Amino acid sequence: MPGDKEIGASSVAFSIASAKANKGDISAVADRTSLGLGESVRMKVLRRLPDGNREDISADSKTVYITTSESVLIPEGNGVVTHVGTRDNSTDSATITVFYGPSSTQVAFDLKSSGPGPTLEIEIPKTILEVGEMQKFSVVRKKDAAVLTARGSGTQYVVFGGKGSPENELLAIDDAAGTITAEKSLGRYNRRSAILFVRNGNSVGWIELKLIHSPGNATRVVPQRFVSSRNSRESGY
Numbered sequence: 001m002p003g004d005k006e007i008g009a010s011s012v013a014f015s016i017a018s019a020k021a022n023k024g025d026i027s028a029v030a031d032r033t034s035l036g037l038g039e040s041v042r043m044k045v046l047r048r049l050p051d052g053n054r055e056d057i058s059a060d061s062k063t064v065y066i067t068t069s070e071s072v073l074i075p076e077g078n079g080v081v082t083h084v085g086t087r088d089n090s091t092d093s094a095t096i097t098v099f100y101g102p103s104s105t106q107v108a109f110d111l112k113s114s115g116p117g118p119t120l121e122i123e124i125p126k127t128i129l130e131v132g133e134m135q136k137f138s139v140v141r142k143k144d145a146a147v148l149t150a151r152g153s154g155t156q157y158v159v160f161g162g163k164g165s166p167e168n169e170l171l172a173i174d175d176a177a178g179t180i181t182a183e184k185s186l187g188r189y190n191r192r193s194a195i196l197f198v199r200n201g202n203s204v205g206w207i208e209l210k211l212i213h214s215p216g217n218a219t220r221v222v223p224q225r226f227v228s229s230r231n232s233r234e235s236g237y
Helices: 019-023 230-235
Strands: 026-030 034-036 040-048 054-056 063-067 073-075 080-083 091-100 103-112 120-123 128-130 134-136 138-141 155-160 171-174 179-182 191-200 203-212
Touching: 026 091, 026 103, 034 080, 040 091, 040 103, 063 073, 073 091, 080 103, 120 191, 120 203, 128 179, 138 191, 155 171, 171 191, 179 203
Parallel strands: 034 103, 128 203
Antiparallel strands: 026 040, 040 054, 040 080, 063 091, 073 080, 091 103, 120 138, 134 179, 155 191, 171 179, 191 203
């Protein structure tokens, strides 16, 4: 019950654990921390066991990788990260934070615009999709024009929508039919940007798609005054 008829206040106490204590349970290291455009590197994440031994949890489903900016550095979810852009700059940087339960650790990367670039091309008629809209697409290897759309050929798909970790539910990908369908609802967003990342062996490619409401169905949303990270700005509003 507020003490004033018009203005009231309440408080909740939070206990904040020491970051140093959390970091002691896991550690992460990358083969290298300087990447050119289109280059990938594998991170190794180790968890300290009660007996003092170390366990490799890089590919554990409970290990979560989050990037500070998915428009420059993509974590594929199994310990592999790929440099996908420098936002029109010659150099950039990004950090991958690794979570395993209450424990966390970070690895920072230096990124440069020079490099092999994408070696897979995602061919699609347009990059702006209305909710529920379906478009034909294909994945083509640049060096020999081989079509690698089917997952059976070894192609893997990962979708990012601004949260720093995969949001595969944003796009329905039917590799057999060769179609991409935008999600049915954008929720509180007027529009969103989705990065579709593909890998086949050592070949990678990516494309940014814009997801919008159908004409007449747009919902006006007041933009948030504050954002906590670059990912919030990249995801849409």
